Amino acid sequence: xxxxxxxxxxxxxxxxxxxxxxxxxxxxxxxxxxxxxxxxxxxxxxxxxxxxxxxxxxxxxxxxxxxxxxxxxxxxxxxxxxxxxxxxxxxxxxxxxxxxxxxxxxxxxx
Amino acid sequence: xxxxxxxxxxxxxxxxxxxxxxxxxxxxxxxxxxxxxxxxxxxxxxxxxxxxxxxxxxxxxxxxxxxxxxxxxxxxxxxxxxxxxxxxxxxxxxxxxxxxxxxxxxxxxxxxxx
Numbered sequence: 001x002x003x004x005x006x007x008x009x010x011x012x013x014x015x016x017x018x019x020x021x022x023x024x025x026x027x028x029x030x031x032x033x034x035x036x037x038x039x040x041x042x043x044x045x046x047x048x049x050x051x052x053x054x055x056x057x058x059x060x061x062x063x064x065x066x067x068x069x070x071x072x073x074x075x076x077x078x079x080x081x082x083x084x085x086x087x088x089x090x091x092x093x094x095x096x097x098x099x100x101x102x103x104x105x106x107x108x109x110x
Numbered sequence: 111x112x113x114x115x116x117x118x119x120x121x122x123x124x125x126x127x128x129x130x131x132x133x134x135x136x137x138x139x140x141x142x143x144x145x146x147x148x149x150x151x152x153x154x155x156x157x158x159x160x161x162x163x164x165x166x167x168x169x170x171x172x173x174x175x176x177x178x179x180x181x182x183x184x185x186x187x188x189x190x191x192x193x194x195x196x197x198x199x200x201x202x203x204x205x206x207x208x209x210x211x212x213x214x215x216x217x218x219x220x221x222x223x224x
Contacts (some may be wrong), residue, residue, distance in 0.1 A: 033212075035215070042200060042218050043200065043215040044112070044215075045214060045215075090153075096158055096165065097168055098143075098155060098213060099155070100152060100153035101152075103153075
């Protein structure tokens with residue numbers, strides 16, 4: 001079955017880069033997504049990448065996809081305290097539903 | 111603001127009861143998805159509707175049901191509630207439910223079963 005794994009926690013200093021990693025198992029994944037969830041809030045779409053791409057950059061966000069290793073990463077440049085949140089990686093496989101990882105809690109220290 | 115609205119924001123009820131959660135998709139979106147976020151199971155897909163018809167089913171319990179109405183809003187009905195049903199329930203919408211489409215999430219309904 002489909003499975004998406006993420007590390008639980010990441011702590012960085014303000015101004016540093018953050019790299020959040022994700023691995024997935026479904027080789028038929030077409031799109032991979034990154035969502036952000038702030039405390040008490042819903043899921044905010046940050047960015048997504050199509051499976052035939054290796055990289056996508058969107059302002060401070062860079063997504064890298066290694067399809068051979070089924071590894072996805074999200075790099076946040078110049079991380080700010082407002083970036084503190086839980087980040088979810090999700091894949092869209094054969095169906096239309098999204099399969100989510102368990103989320104990575106990013107803590108940004110001033 | 112994603113444009114997806116959900117009501118109520120919070121719901122507290124007792125075991126054995128039945129509740130209805132409501133979702134209005136973004137203007138023009140035909141497809142609605144329901145997800146459950148709980149501490150032990152994480153974020154799980156429950157069910158998808160497209161233009162009033164059920165399109166895909168995930169890990170949805172038999173005690174749960176959903177429907178999408180002609181005005182495209184959707185309701186998720188949870189019955190015979192158990193303590194373990196306490197969770198955040200999200201609705202998402204997309205234009206036509208196709209594989210290439212992004213799903214936009216509402217703010218969620220937090221359900222607490224006592």
